Amino acid sequence: MDDPQPTIDTDLVRRLVDAQFPRWRDLPISPVASG
Known part of the structure; x- marks a missing residue:
């Protein structure tokens, strides 16, 4: 069973x-790619 990635937004x-x-x-916050 695959564990879904948690959703962590800005x-x-x-x-x-x-x-x-x-x-x-x-301070600025920017999203980054998972993995």
């Missing part, structure tokens, strides 16, 4: 960075 990453690293909240 909105999720932005929320995580804002919560964990507030000093970095203004």
